[in-house]
Amino acid sequence: MSKRDYYEVLGVEKGADVKDIKKAYKRLAMKYHPDRTKGDKDLEVKFKEIQEAHEVLTDEQKRAAYDRYGHDGVDPSRGAGGFGGNADFGDIFGDVFGDIFGGGGRRGQSRAQRGSDLRYNLELSLEDAVRGKSVDIKVPTWVTCDSCDGSGAKKGTSAKTCPTCHGAGQVTMRQGFFAVQQTCPTCHGRGKIIPDPCSKCHGEGRVEKTKTLSVKIPAGVDTGDRIRLSGEGEAGMHGAPAGDLYVQVHVKEHPIFVRDGNNLYCDVPISFATAALGGEIAVPTLDGRVKLKIPAETQTEKMFRLRGKGVQSVRGGGVGDLVCKVVIETPVNLSEQQKELLRQLDATMAGDSEAKHRPKSKGFFDGVKKFFDDLTS
Numbered sequence: 001m002s003k004r005d006y007y008e009v010l011g012v013e014k015g016a017d018v019k020d021i022k023k024a025y026k027r028l029a030m031k032y033h034p035d036r037t038k039g040d041k042d043l044e045v046k047f048k049e050i051q052e053a054h055e056v057l058t059d060e061q062k063r064a065a066y067d068r069y070g071h072d073g074v075d076p077s078r079g080a081g082g083f084g085g086n087a088d089f090g091d092i093f094g095d096v097f098g099d100i101f102g103g104g105g106r107r108g109q110s111r112a113q114r115g116s117d118l119r120y121n122l123e124l125s126l127e128d129a130v131r132g133k134s135v136d137i138k139v140p141t142w143v144t145c146d147s148c149d150g151s152g153a154k155k156g157t158s159a160k161t162c163p164t165c166h167g168a169g170q171v172t173m174r175q176g177f178f179a180v181q182q183t184c185p186t187c188h189g190r191g192k193i194i195p196d197p198c199s200k201c202h203g204e205g206r207v208e209k210t211k212t213l214s215v216k217i218p219a220g221v222d223t224g225d226r227i228r229l230s231g232e233g234e235a236g237m238h239g240a241p242a243g244d245l246y247v248q249v250h251v252k253e254h255p256i257f258v259r260d261g262n263n264l265y266c267d268v269p270i271s272f273a274t275a276a277l278g279g280e281i282a283v284p285t286l287d288g289r290v291k292l293k294i295p296a297e298t299q300t301e302k303m304f305r306l307r308g309k310g311v312q313s314v315r316g317g318g319v320g321d322l323v324c325k326v327v328i329e330t331p332v333n334l335s336e337q338q339k340e341l342l343r344q345l346d347a348t349m350a351g352d353s354e355a356k357h358r359p360k361s362k363g364f365f366d367g368v369k370k371f372f373d374d375l376t377s
């Protein structure tokens, strides 16, 4: 028995949109539902025919195949859920199956598999991170085959619709009551096969290559920042779009500066005499040395803030500061003469003079004395 045209079965125009097809189906399905046509074998066949037409015409892939190749283009045994079997089953579960498989599975989700994203770990010196830099990086990756332009087919030939799944990329395996969609074993979900593969990429449409890329690192990046190079990841298979390349920034430790956000920190040793008398010292910045005035009577670990000598954030906003912590360096390797001078100096600051010259020490030792006196009284 030759099959009726699906459009004719549903009574719709060839170019009808899915909404109208569904509407027509609903109307007919109600009319010819086996519950209403109890026992009438002819009408049951008609109902199945309606279901089948609906099944094919509401599936983009199958409809396209049907439009092109007619009934030969679609294999009814690939139908979802119920048709051909228990009509009620199809009715009740048809939409549920439609939801589960229709979302992508049935349309062959693995067909246009985008290439993988890549991550490149880039180590930068603090100076380069702060100032920005163009770096050339070598990335082992997959690139689109230039011999076949990614199609995977030999020059002058082209891919063909898969004869097993007719381009759907999926086939339906029946397991008892259920129909399970599986990736087509012939084309592995692509919906197409390449009868004459490109000899350079063996049909994959991409080849392995170490790519050299020039990456512009913006000024102010910090460890943890990443720079996305859209489309510079691995080329997809069979001409699918490429993934992205992420350059992950890691800033190396600096011998002098510690960075915290936009601020830089450094310890600067100063002599005891400079701390006491005051003076000018040279401190390092990323742009070279600058002079820093040390006031007289500066205590150790005092912080000096040099505004604007920090880092300009990559995300905009102000420039950070350089914070210098001065640390008084205790002199070492003293000669006898130097020692004697220090003893003499120290003696002038002891006894009654202590409160004047060393108020902290005086206060501290007075406190300690009181502590012990209290203990023993």
Ligand SMILES: [Zn+2]
Pocket (backbone or CB within 6 Å): 162, 163, 164, 165, 166, 167, 168, 169, 170, 184, 185, 186, 187, 188, 189, 190, 191, 192
């Ligand atoms: Zn296939």
Ligand SMILES: [Zn+2]
Pocket (backbone or CB within 6 Å): 145, 146, 147, 148, 149, 150, 151, 152, 153, 198, 199, 200, 201, 202, 203, 204, 205, 206
């Ligand atoms: Zn190729």
